[in-house]
Amino acid sequence: MKWTESAWEHITPLYNTILQMPFNQELMMGTLPLEKFKFYMAQDAYYLGEFGKALSMISARMEKTEHVLAFSQFASGAIVVERALHEGYFKTLGLPENVNPSPSCLLYTNYLLKEAAYGNIETAVAAVLPCFWIYKKVGDYIYHNQKGIEGNPYKDWIDTYSGEDFAKSVALALEITDELAGQTSASGQEKMLQAFEMASKLEWMFWDSAYRLEKWEV
Numbered sequence: 001m002k003w004t005e006s007a008w009e010h011i012t013p014l015y016n017t018i019l020q021m022p023f024n025q026e027l028m029m030g031t032l033p034l035e036k037f038k039f040y041m042a043q044d045a046y047y048l049g050e051f052g053k054a055l056s057m058i059s060a061r062m063e064k065t066e067h068v069l070a071f072s073q074f075a076s077g078a079i080v081v082e083r084a085l086h087e088g089y090f091k092t093l094g095l096p097e098n099v100n101p102s103p104s105c106l107l108y109t110n111y112l113l114k115e116a117a118y119g120n121i122e123t124a125v126a127a128v129l130p131c132f133w134i135y136k137k138v139g140d141y142i143y144h145n146q147k148g149i150e151g152n153p154y155k156d157w158i159d160t161y162s163g164e165d166f167a168k169s170v171a172l173a174l175e176i177t178d179e180l181a182g183q184t185s186a187s188g189q190e191k192m193l194q195a196f197e198m199a200s201k202l203e204w205m206f207w208d209s210a211y212r213l214e215k216w217e218v
């Protein structure tokens with residue numbers, strides 16, 4: 001079994017919980033309050049900037065030229081392509097230009113940056129994988145289950161994450177992860193699994209914090 005297959009099996013209960021989160025269910029039905037989506041998009045703009053930096057750091061640490069290139073393309077994809085989606089919503093929803101990260105957003109981005117800078121390279125790659133893979137799975141799930149709902153205001157978001165371009169990046173990220181997993185020891189693979197699980201939990205926290213409009217308590 002590939003490392004990615006066993007990692008997915010490991011987080012399947014958590015993934016099923018993510019699908020049932022009110023944020024994702026209401027986004028699918030088009031009933032998510034705009035205020036919550038705006039909060040999410042503003043935090044996500046901050047997230048993507050930091051995620052892009054983490055991907056660039058991983059790129060610089062890669063040994064193989066194809067992997068350097070793949071991760072630098074992922075970095076520009078996060079900033080250029082995904083942010084274009086935000087710009088559309090920024091115009092229609094009037095989102096702020098500068099965002100103070102919420103506690104969950106800061107926790108997640110700092111975790112990714114720490115792994116990208118100091119983790120073993122394969123652990124760093126496992127840590128960023130949920131950002132690709134969970135979004136792809138959630139995007140596909142929503143796309144296939146929202147059929148028939150006309151005028152969903154979140155259509156562009158759904159189309160981005162269920163689309164072909166994103167699917168190609170995810171497939172490449174999975175392939176590289178399995179290649180690196182195959183070159184590490186059993187304990188290296190276990191560390192990868194822990195990082196993959198941690199980032200998956202942080203994805204849950206990110207959606208949950210947006211739904212709650214999370215604030216700093218002090």
Ligand SMILES: Cc1ncc(CN)c(N)n1
Nearest residue numbers: 044047082131132135206
């Ligand atoms: C929090 C989060 N995680 C993942 C993605 C998809 N790259 C995103 N836009 N935002």
